[in-house]
Structure formats: C-alpha cells, structure tokens
Amino acid sequence: MKRVLIFDSGVGGLSVYQEIYTQLPSLQYIYAFDDAGFPYGELPETVLIKRTRHIVSLLVERHHIDLVVIACNTASTVVLPTLRAELTIPVVGVVPAIKPAALMSKQKAVGLLATPATVEREYTHQLIAQFASDCDVYRIGSTRLVEMAEEKLRGKSVSLDELAGILTPWQGKVDSIVLGCTHFPLIKAEIAQAFGTPVNIVDSGLAIANRVKSLLGELEAGEQSALVSNYTYNSAADPHTAALNLSLKSLNLGAVQSLNYPGF
Ligand code: DGL
Numbered sequence: 302m303k304r305v306l307i308f309d310s311g312v313g314g315l316s317v318y319q320e321i322y323t324q325l326p327s328l329q330y331i332y333a334f335d336d337a338g339f340p341y342g343e344l345p346e347t348v349l350i351k352r353t354r355h356i357v358s359l360l361v362e363r364h365h366i367d368l369v370v371i372a373c374n375t376a377s378t379v380v381l382p383t384l385r386a387e388l389t390i391p392v393v394g395v396v397p398a399i400k401p402a403a404l405m406s407k408q409k410a411v412g413l414l415a416t417p418a419t420v421e422r423e424y425t426h427q428l429i430a431q432f433a434s435d436c437d438v439y440r441i442g443s444t445r446l447v448e449m450a451e452e453k454l455r456g457k458s459v460s461l462d463e464l465a466g467i468l469t470p471w472q473g474k475v476d477s478i479v480l481g482c483t484h485f486p487l488i489k490a491e492i493a494q495a496f497g498t499p500v501n502i503v504d505s506g507l508a509i510a511n512r513v514k515s516l517l518g519e520l521e522a523g524e525q526s527a528l529v530s531n532y533t534y535n536s537a538a539d540p541h542t543a544a545l546n547l548s549l550k551s552l553n554l555g556a557v558q559s560l561n562y563p564g565f
Pocket residue numbers: 309310311313314339340341342343372373374375376416419444447481482483484
C-alpha cells in the first residue's frame with residue numbers, strides 16, 4: 302500500500318485530498334497543515350519555504366511516504382524546486398488553472414481568485430503570459446476568502462453578501478474564474494451563488510488527482526483496508542479542533558494531532 306502526504310497551510314488541501322481519494326481510495330493518506338504559519342498568502346517566501354521543508358521532511362520520514370502533494374498554490378509557486386532537490390520521492394504541486402480557464406473563456410476575460418501572494422508571484426505572471434496572452438486577466442488576492450473556507454469546515458455558514466462584496470469588481474467583466482487557491486473549491490457553490498450570473502469556475506483538483514494516479518499507477522485501485530487509518534497533523538497547539546474533527550471524520554481522515562514541532 303502506498304502512502305501519500307498532502308500538505309497545505311490549512312484546510313484548503315482537503316479539496317485536493319477529496320479529488321485524489323475519490324480516484325485512489327486504497328492509499329494511506331497523511332494530511333498535514335501548518336496552521337502555526339497560516340495564512341501562507343501573507344508569509345515572506347523564505348519563511349514559507351523553511352516551514353514547508355521542515356514539516357514535509359519530518360512526515361516523509363515518520364510515515365515512509367511514497368509521494369508528496371503540496372496542495373497549496375501559494376507554496377507550490379515557490380517551494381517545489383527545493384523540495385524536489387531534497388527528496389527522492391515524487392513531489393506534485395498545484396498551480397492556478399489559467400490555461401483551461403483561458404481556453405474556456407468566450408469573452409476572453411478571466412478572473413484569477415487567489416491569495417495576495419499568488420496573484421503577485423513571478424510564476425503566476427509567467428503562466429498568464431504563456432497561456433492567457435489573448436485574454437484580459439483580472440486578479441483578486443483575498444485572505445478573507447481563505448478564512449471563510451476555514452470557517453466553513455468548522456461548521457460556520459458562509460456569508461453570501463460578504464462573498465458578493467469581494468467579487469463585485471468582476472460583475473459583467475469575466476466569464477471564467479480560476480480558483481487559484483486550494484481553499485476556494487471548498488466554497489465553490491457559495492462563490493457561484495454569490496456571483497449570480499453564469500460563470501465557468503475552474504480549479505486544479507482533478508488534474509492533480511490524475512497526476513498522482515499516473516505516478517502511483519492503477520495498481521492502487523480498490524477499497525482501503527479496514528485496518529488502515531488516515532492521519533491528520535497540524536503545527537499549532539490548537540485545542541479547539543472538535544468542529545474541524547467532525548469535517549475530517551466525514552472525509553475519512555483522523556482527528557487532528559499536533560506535531561509539536563520544535564523547529565520554529
Ligand atoms: N491553500 C493555500 C493556497 O492554495 C493557501 C492559503 C493561505 O494560507 O493563505 O494558496
């Protein structure tokens with residue numbers, strides 16, 4: 302049985318986990334999130350790289366991981382070369398789905414919804430230049446949206462008015478929206494409802510799941526053995542995890558355990 306580590310700053314990577322789990326339910330999953338460093342969209346790049354490297358290498362060793370998914374756009378846009386140089390196992394990253402959104406857009410007007418860091422990254426500028434040079438690409442970098450997804454997974458309802466307020470600048474302007482942060486597919490239905498007018502909403506989850514499948518092979522099809530548990534780790538000593546643990550349980554993930562990592 303293969304073991305996969307999925308990493309994010311918070312609950313966003315769960316949107317990627319869901320896509321992978323649907324296709325490959327027989328793997329063992331270790332989900333880790335760096336809530337002590339959250340939100341990554343507001344961290345300096347050097348700090349983000351250091352934190353990701355530490356947590357990922359610790360868990361790769363502890364759980365004899367076969368493949369790592371950096372299920373965070375903000376981290377993937379800067380950390381992948383370092384991780385790939387350090388680890389001997391495959392490292393899959395996630396980047397904003399600019400290319401399919403640009404292809405899909407009839408009006409050639411695309412909105413990129415991501416973290417404040419991702420909308421400014423050089424990597425993102427290059428993606429747009431390479432795949433959406435025939436489109437107007439509008440950007441919103443929002444940490445509040447990330448927090449709303451965190452709240453939803455802890456049982457709080459999402460305010461459609463607040464969402465509509467964030468999306469107002471794009472009304473009548475775009476016909477495709479890229480969810481360039483893994484937190485946002487968790488509130489995709491609410492985003493669609495708050496936007497009001499019909500719009501294509503594109504994320505990278507399925508592409509990541511397909512990539513993992515092609516790297517680990519079709520051999521892993523079938524149900525997970527009842528003897529196997531999936532684990533969840535966080536980096537902060539957060540005692541208030543009861544509501545989140547309910548969401549994790551519904552996704553077949555274990556309750557949050559703190560890494561208590563002394564490295565920070
Ligand atoms: N889920 C993350 C992403 O895909 C980061 C959110 C954050 O911590 O700012 O970008």
